[in-house]
Amino acid sequence: MSQFSRRRFLYTATASGIGAFVLKGCVGNPPSRDNAAAPSSPGAVPAVNSGGGDAPEVTTARLGYLPIFEAAPFVVAVEKGFFKKYGMTDVQALKQSSWGALRDNIVIGSAGGGIDGAQFQMPMPYLIAEGRITDNRKVPMYVMLQTSTQGNGIAIANKHLGKNLHLDLSKGGATYLKELQSKGTPFTAAYTFPGANQELWIRYWLAAGGVNPDTDVRLIVVPPAQTVANMKTGTMDGFSTGDPWPYRILSDNIGFMGALTAQIWKDHPEEYFGMRADWTDKHPKAAKAILKGLMEAQQWCDKQENRKELAQLVGGRQYFNLPANILDSPLAGKYNMGDGQPEINDISMGPLYWKDSKGSVSYPYKSHDTWFLTENIRWEMLPAETDVKALVDKTNREDLWKEAAKEAGIADADIPKDASRGVEKFFDGVSFDPANPIEYLKSLKVKKVKV
Secondary structure, three states: OOOOOOOOOOOOOOOOOOOOOOOOOOOOOOOOOOOOOOOOOOOOOOOOOOOOOOOOOOOEEEEEEOOOHHHHHHHHHHHOOHHHHOOOOEEEEEEOOOHHHHHHHHHHOHHHOOOOEEEEOOOHHHHHHOOOOOOOOOOOEEEEEEOOEOOEEEEEEHHHOOOOOOOOHHHOHHHHHHHHHHOOOOOEEEEOOOOOHHHHHHHHHHHHOOOOOOOOOEEEEOOHHHHHHHHHHOOOOEEEEEOOHHHHHHHOOOEEEEEEHHHHOOOOEOOEEEEEHHHHHHOHHHHHHHHHHHHHHHHHHHOHHHHHHHHHHHOOOOOOOOOHHHHHHHHOOEEOOOOOOOOEEOHHHOOEOOEEOOEEOOOOOHHHHHHHHHHHHHOOOOOOOOOHHHHHHHHEOHHHHHHHHHHOOOOHHHOOOOOOOOOEEOOOOOEEOOOOHHHHHHHOOOOOOOO
């Protein structure tokens, strides 16, 4: 797979193989079956027994995160003592320098000085399990929880003001981008990891406007914290990444917002909590205790009266190391889009952590996993013969999420009854039916896969 980095690194963990896979729909439930840890805040809630009186098998875990809003539940669960409340008294939230470093550390595992679980772009856990981004080393993974929805954007450098590089590129923007390519000065845009959601967002946006992301522009990989610096130096024209980085180009007056992912797909799934399957299988009660801590943190994050404090917590030096005023506006759903576009002031368009207008944010819908994998097939990042349903059923542990939610006393109304959220609709009028991804692929005008 030339798309993905083939850099070799030392592995100290072992992994079992997973077989090859036919594109099928995914609906319903399957048969039963870099760096120092952050200190906890004073006044933490008292610990309780998890799992109906059964304590977790271990009390420690090493979890990785990157400093973007999707990491907020990890920070809050540590700072507010929510992990400790459920018996996980020594959970370390470890900042990673890049998605590549996070990937490497999950492959190594905590036994080799790495991590047990992490915040992930999707479908990274699947790509790791299949060895697609780990030099063919297959490390079984579980998708455990969705950390958040929305909170991403596509930022454009000021040199492209007035060129209609907004949500709908078909209104002049596509023509402009193709002209740049024809002149030998292609529009260069970055994403933060190959094959994962931030690349998929910008690809979807470009393709929806009639721009072929493989031939009409140039896409590159850049770590999140480097995106703003690269825009300042003029080495790239745009980027797709998580808040607060797109917002920074507005505050620093070096660019504008082409689109929010909330405009591309309202209430879309963003990032996920995933764990090594071997750790989870060995410590199922501890895994559920971690889930309970994250769920409580997500509920805390979604309370609007907590958003100011949330900005202060995640902005701390040991976490994002950013002033709270940079974080306040996007957390409140306030976006100055720039380039003559209307401002957005709508909390439902910003990052949400527990509920959105379609229901649960935290629950890991299998139908969402199906979309991410289908998009990988669309761009030939995964083989067309991949058995998506089998892969999702094996990797997605929505059953553990439900068990943890019930044990934590989550209201029954907040626990989804179906592993599919149903048909999803995008800004360009395209629909995705997770029960029939082949028809979705056939409906797309710009794609690499032949269906």
